[in-house]
Amino acid sequence: xxxxxxxxxxxxxxxxxxxxxxxxxxxxxxxxxxxxxxxxxxxxxxxxxxxxxxxxxxxxxxxxxxxxxxxxxxxxxxxxxxxxxxxxxxxxxxxxxxxxxxxxxxxxxxxxxxxxxxxxxxxxxxxxxxxxxxxxxxxxxxxxxxxxxxxxxxxxxxxxxxxxxxxxxxxxxxxxxxxxxxxxxxxxxxxxxxxxxxxxxxxxxxxxxxxxxxxxxxxxxxxxxxxxxxxxxxxxxxxxxxxxxxxxxxxxxxxxxxxxxxxxxxxxxxx
Numbered sequence: 001x002x003x004x005x006x007x008x009x010x011x012x013x014x015x016x017x018x019x020x021x022x023x024x025x026x027x028x029x030x031x032x033x034x035x036x037x038x039x040x041x042x043x044x045x046x047x048x049x050x051x052x053x054x055x056x057x058x059x060x061x062x063x064x065x066x067x068x069x070x071x072x073x074x075x076x077x078x079x080x081x082x083x084x085x086x087x088x089x090x091x092x093x094x095x096x097x098x099x100x101x102x103x104x105x106x107x108x109x110x111x112x113x114x115x116x117x118x119x120x121x122x123x124x125x126x127x128x129x130x131x132x133x134x135x136x137x138x139x140x141x142x143x144x145x146x147x148x149x150x151x152x153x154x155x156x157x158x159x160x161x162x163x164x165x166x167x168x169x170x171x172x173x174x175x176x177x178x179x180x181x182x183x184x185x186x187x188x189x190x191x192x193x194x195x196x197x198x199x200x201x202x203x204x205x206x207x208x209x210x211x212x213x214x215x216x217x218x219x220x221x222x223x224x225x226x227x228x229x230x231x232x233x234x235x236x237x238x239x240x241x242x243x244x245x246x247x248x249x250x251x252x253x254x255x256x257x258x259x260x261x262x263x264x265x266x267x268x269x270x271x
Contacts, residue, residue, distance in 0.1 A: 002144050002207060003049045004119075005126040007039060008112035010056040010103040015257040024059050026130045028261065031268045034065070035255050038135075038268075039128050040094055046140035048126060052099045052119055054112045066095045108226025113208070114216040122210070124153065127229075129204025131256030133264055135271065139205050139248040146181050146246050147207045153236075156205035157182070157245035158252055166190055169202035169230040171245050184243040189230040190223055200245060202230065203252060211236060 013020035019028065026036040043051055055062050072088040075081075101115045113127065124147065126140055134156070143154045160168055170191050174183040187202060188195070206229070215232040222228050237243055253267055254260035 001047065001122075002124055002126050002147065003047070003122060004052065005043045005048045005050070005128060005140075006052040006054065006113065006116045006120075007036075007128050007130055008054045008103070008109055009036075009059055009062055009130060010054055010106055010112060012106055013256075016261060019258075024061050025256070026062060027065060028255075030133075030255070030261075030265050035133065035264070036062070036130055037094075038133055039130050040097075042134070042138055042140050043126070043128065044097075045138050046126070046144055048140075049097065050099065051097050052101060052116050054101050054103050054115055056102065056104050056106070063100055066091055066098060106226075107221065108224075109229045110216050110219055110227035110232055113229055113232075114213060114227075117213045120210055120213075124207055124209055127204075127206040127208055131254060131260075132204030133253040133255055133268075134203070134205070134248060134250040135253060135268060137248065137250035139203075139246075139250050142180070142248060143205055143207055143246050146244055150177065150181070150242070150244055152242035152244050153209050153233075154181075154207040154244045154246050155184070155187075155233075156203035157200050157247050158203050160199050160201040162196070162199050163193060165193055165196040165199060165201070169228075170196050170198060171200040171202065172197035173200060173245060177244065180247045180249075182245045182247075184237065184245050186237060187230045187234055187243075189228045203248070205248070208233075209236065209241065211241065 009026055013025035016025045027034040103112050103115050147154045170188050171184055172186045174185040176182050212232050215235045219227050253264040255264050
């Protein structure tokens with residue numbers, strides 16, 4: 001069973017400037033609650049018991065969000081408002097599941113994952129990228145089902161426009177396993193349009209093996225001066241580790257850009 005999840009939260013959020021010059025993008029509200037809570041609820045519904053947040057010192061407001069007891073207790077004492085009481089209880093439930101680790105320099109997703117090494121207990125764990133919301137269907141839950149069936153690592157997959165492949169990790173697929181799952185032959189981080197093997201993109205949901213830490217610790221920075229999780233995944237594929245691309249059925253929303261954030265708010269309002 002997949003019981004642990006990690007969520008990298010140390011990114012600078014430059015696509016959401018100027019808001020992110022003073023505020024953590026993961027706490028920006030979508031229909032009355034932070035976008036991060038949608039990710040947390042996806043994890044809980046998928047059976048996750050422990051969630052590791054990777055934050056930086058400039059993102060300490062995320063930790064404060066879950067540890068603001070004095071504020072709530074004083075407010076509840078004054079107001080005795082049932083809505084405030086329920087909000088505080090919800091925060092306390094989340095807090096029981098959460099651990100914090102720190103990545104003070106934004107060296108990429110691969111480096112963020114490596115920071116969690118001493119906390120991961122089982123052979124596989126889940127990683128979710130907070131910019132990527134998937135609504136209507138629980139992507140993590142369906143990926144965990146594929147993991148159980150094939151005893152393999154699983155990554156979410158979605159078709160993107162050919163002209164947009166340069167901003168994604170892109171799969172070269174091997175054989176089709178069923179209507180939603182494909183064996184991955186290789187994965188390329190942000191390839192040029194002419195070099196992209198397909199328009200099948202890596203979306204921010206991964207079931208990764210604990211073996212990935214041994215690859216990450218020796219990786220050097222690549223494109224953009226960052227350590228990419230896709231590079232470590234490719235090294236594992238080269239070692240015959242099985243990775244599956246899972247075509248999820250939920251609706252994908254990009255919350256990492258201003259346009260996407262506004263669109264996400266409109267889409268979630270329809271639910």
